[in-house]
Amino acid sequence: MSGAVDRATRRLLRQRVLSLFLLCALMFWLAITAGTYRTSNRLSALTILAGLGLLAFDLLLLARRISNATPSETSGRLFEIIARYAPLVVLNLMMLNVLAPVLAYLAASMTRISLLKTALTLLGWLSAQVLFVLFALGIAGVLAVTAMRLLDRAMLRWRPLEHVVTVADRAIVACTALFCAWAVLLSLNGSLDQGTDVSEHRSEILRTWGIPNTALWWADVRSLEAPGGFERVLVFPERDQVVPTFLAEGQHVRVRFRRGFFGMRWVESMRLDFEDDLEPLVAAAPSAARPRKQLIERLLREGRWAEAARQTITYARYHPDDREVVRQAATALRAAKQAGPAAELDRMVMPVSQARGAR
Amino acid sequence: MAEPSSSPSPWARFRLPIIVAVGLALLWLIGYVRIHQLDGNLVQISRPGALVLYLTGNYRNAARAYRIGQQGQIELRYADDPTGFWALRAGHQHEAERRAKTTLALVPTAVEPQITLGELALERGQTSEAMRIFTAVLRRQPDHLDALYLGAVAMARAGETGSAIQSLNRALRAGSVGERDTTLYRILELTGELRGRPAEQQPLCLLAHLHRYLRIFDERQGLAAMDYARRAVDAGDRPAEALLTLGVVHYKRGEYEAARRAMRQAIAADPRQVDALRWLATEAAAVGDLLTQYQMMIRVFDAAPLDPFYLPDLERVLVKNLGDPLRMVALMERALALDPANTEAQAQLKKALALLAGPAGAPRRSPRVAALSVPRGETK
Numbered sequence: 001m002s003g004a005v006d007r008a009t010r011r012l013l014r015q016r017v018l019s020l021f022l023l024c025a026l027m028f029w030l031a032i033t034a035g036t037y038r039t040s041n042r043l044s045a046l047t048i049l050a051g052l053g054l055l056a057f058d059l060l061l062l063a064r065r066i067s068n069a070t071p072s073e074t075s076g077r078l079f080e081i082i083a084r085y086a087p088l089v090v091l092n093l094m095m096l097n098v099l100a101p102v103l104a105y106l107a108a109s110m111t112r113i114s115l116l117k118t119a120l121t122l123l124g125w126l127s128a129q130v131l132f133v134l135f136a137l138g139i140a141g142v143l144a145v146t147a148m149r150l151l152d153r154a155m156l157r158w159r160p161l162e163h164v165v166t167v168a169d170r171a172i173v174a175c176t177a178l179f180c181a182w183a184v185l186l187s188l189n190g191s192l193d194q195g196t197d198v199s200e201h202r203s204e205i206l207r208t209w210g211i212p213n214t215a216l217w218w219a220d221v222r223s224l225e226a227p228g229g230f231e232r233v234l235v236f237p238e239r240d241q242v243v244p245t246f247l248a249e250g251q252h253v254r255v256r257f258r259r260g261f262f263g264m265r266w267v268e269s270m271r272l273d274f275e276d277d278l279e280p281l282v283a284a285a286p287s288a289a290r291p292r293k294q295l296i297e298r299l300l301r302e303g304r305w306a307e308a309a310r311q312t313i314t315y316a317r318y319h320p321d322d323r324e325v326v327r328q329a330a331t332a333l334r335a336a337k338q339a340g341p342a343a344e345l346d347r348m349v350m351p352v353s354q355a356r357g358a359r
Numbered sequence: 360m361a362e363p364s365s366s367p368s369p370w371a372r373f374r375l376p377i378i379v380a381v382g383l384a385l386l387w388l389i390g391y392v393r394i395h396q397l398d399g400n401l402v403q404i405s406r407p408g409a410l411v412l413y414l415t416g417n418y419r420n421a422a423r424a425y426r427i428g429q430q431g432q433i434e435l436r437y438a439d440d441p442t443g444f445w446a447l448r449a450g451h452q453h454e455a456e457r458r459a460k461t462t463l464a465l466v467p468t469a470v471e472p473q474i475t476l477g478e479l480a481l482e483r484g485q486t487s488e489a490m491r492i493f494t495a496v497l498r499r500q501p502d503h504l505d506a507l508y509l510g511a512v513a514m515a516r517a518g519e520t521g522s523a524i525q526s527l528n529r530a531l532r533a534g535s536v537g538e539r540d541t542t543l544y545r546i547l548e549l550t551g552e553l554r555g556r557p558a559e560q561q562p563l564c565l566l567a568h569l570h571r572y573l574r575i576f577d578e579r580q581g582l583a584a585m586d587y588a589r590r591a592v593d594a595g596d597r598p599a600e601a602l603l604t605l606g607v608v609h610y611k612r613g614e615y616e617a618a619r620r621a622m623r624q625a626i627a628a629d630p631r632q633v634d635a636l637r638w639l640a641t642e643a644a645a646v647g648d649l650l651t652q653y654q655m656m657i658r659v660f661d662a663a664p665l666d667p668f669y670l671p672d673l674e675r676v677l678v679k680n681l682g683d684p685l686r687m688v689a690l691m692e693r694a695l696a697l698d699p700a701n702t703e704a705q706a707q708l709k710k711a712l713a714l715l716a717g718p719a720g721a722p723r724r725s726p727r728v729a730a731l732s733v734p735r736g737e738t739k
Binding site for chain 2: 084085086091129135136242272287
């Protein structure tokens with residue numbers, strides 16, 4: 001069995017273009033996965049950036065291998081045909097692009113599933129955007145391969161360059177292998193972490209930075225509870241429920257950490273935190289029920305009993321029909337052995353209950 | 360891998376076709392980048408010349424060419440076009456006028472035929488007549504979008520720049536371009552006319568707003584809007600409105616931080632810049648910042664207590680987000696004291712009072728409401 005795997009691996013490695021292409025795909029996937037299980041270390045938080053940077057180098061290597069490749073007889077013939085008729089291929093794609101909506105309509109109107117329907121559906125997808133991507137990739141590919149051919153010629157004329165290229169080639173492959181190992185470690189650290197060791201830190205954003213028009217944005221945050229250095233968090237809009245451009249210096253956030261399967265702490269989520277705004281909000285909107293209820297909950301949680309009782313009394317004055325809040329606060333105060341404030345709140349609820357009981 | 364290939368490339372003989380193919384693809388990419396941001400109204404297959412004029416920045420003639428592209432036979436009978444708009448769109452001015460006047464004779468309160476007559480006056484260069492008509496329509500329906508946009512065109516031609524900007528802002532806040540597809544070309548034509556003036560005579564802030572409108576149809580117009588807005592700020596030409604436009608365009612381009620900065624500058628320039636205040640409230644709501652949302656919406660109400668447009672937003676903050684119908688009641692009573700005919704305020708007051716109703720359903724007027732509210736008629 002291992003012999004068969006060994007043979008298959010060797011055969012794949014001999015396929016120099018295919019193996020590097022697969023490595024590029026693996027790199028991309030691992031970079032994204034490592035980003036998903038982001039760590040907060042200021043260097044390891046940049047894993048995804050390193051991965052995508054390395055991927056760019058891998059793509060250059062791929063272009064070089066393509067430019068030096070000797071295609072098989074069949075694929076060589078196919079490439080020859082495509083290359084010979086390249087202008088016609090481009091023109092046909094442009095025409096198909098114009099007809100794409102009609103083809104999509106035809107495909108949609110066909111009820112029976114057939115090869116023709118599938119073909120028409122595929123051609124119907126050839127929207128201008130798809131064609132834009134195809135052409136842009138095609139041009140980039142042709143330019144990269146041409147650049148690599150020129151590099152090969154320069155290497156023939158100037159030997160030291162050959163040495164530099166060889167070293168760079170090996171360095172890229174070595175770095176890629178190291179990155180893959182590191183990314184696998186990070187991914188397993190997060191994905192295998194089923195523990196309950198979760199901690200939440202209140203932090204302040206020191207700065208946000210990233211690459212414009214991409215998803216690669218980081219927030220450097222400083223914990224308010226354990227002052228010291230800063231931590232770096234890759235912003236993950238789906239989990240953090242905030243887009244990077246909404247984050248700004250000075251905003252407060254709650255960062256939720258998990259311990260990690262290998263003990264490497266990773267960030268589960270980072271949410272904007274407006275809890276500090278509760279008191280000013282209550283002061284600005286004294287009759288608003290929701291913020292005052294939240295403030296009472298927070299004060300009870302923090303053991304600020306007298307303030308909690310005072311806020312509850314004010315709440316009851318604005319919302320005399322909502323006895324439940326007063327009752328809950330009184331219960332919490334009693335449980336905390338705060339008999340005095342609890343009794344005061346009880347007095348506010350009692351007459352109504354007695355009156356109801358008498359009815 | 361490091362072994363360089365010394366053999367000639369197998370592709371060498373296909374160099375020419377590949378270069379031609381790359382050239383063709385490049386041309387297509389350039390064309391795509393130039394055109395894909397344009398709305399269908401600007402890409403009329405029957406009038407390619409109009410598109411060329413538009414792309415070369417000759418807006419005045421482009422607008423006229425686009426309008427000619429809309430003209431032709433009248434395809435609808437009077438019964439299907441009682442406002443006369445389709446006749447006007449097809450270029451039949453007399454027929455449009457006849458239809459609009461016939462309808463007005465039958466239904467004197469109809470608004471749409473009035474707008475057709477206003478548009479017709481614009482077409483004939485009768486600016487003061489157009490203004491009179493649109494002002495009359497807006498008196499009856501203050502948020503009629505076509506009347507606001509076309510009225511802005513008439514006001515700008517009459518040199519009433521401030522009113523034109525106000526009218527455009529009032530229309531743009533609704534997030535709609537109006538019903539009539541001729542409006543775009545009238546604004547495009549006006550933009551071309553104003554841009555054609557000597558630099559020192561150009562109304563910079565108005566041009567910023569016109570380009571902001573055109574941005575809805577062509578993303579690149581946003582850059583022109585921002586450029587005019589910055590120049591307007593530097594020249595002191597209604598800086599608060601110019602900053603509002605700058606902020607809106609930044610936002611539309613995904614430049615949120617710059618948008619926030621511009622909006623804050625707008626309210627610093629004019630603390631009653633109601634649309635900038637509302638924008639900041641909406642943005643605060645998007646991140647869950649209730650305090651800022653509340654503060655901004657209260658300032659919106661203080662700046663424009665008579666405008667019913669902002670009341671649903673105010674209700675969202677006060678009643679839905681904060682659970683504060685008491686305050687809503689107080690504010691609506693204040694709005695009704697200023698304008699007892701404000702139907703939106705009446706409806707909001709009714710809704711808020713219903714929330715305050717006691718368990719038996721009887722309206723309960725808390726002593727706090729009286730303390731919070733200003734008695735009706737106080738300002739009379």
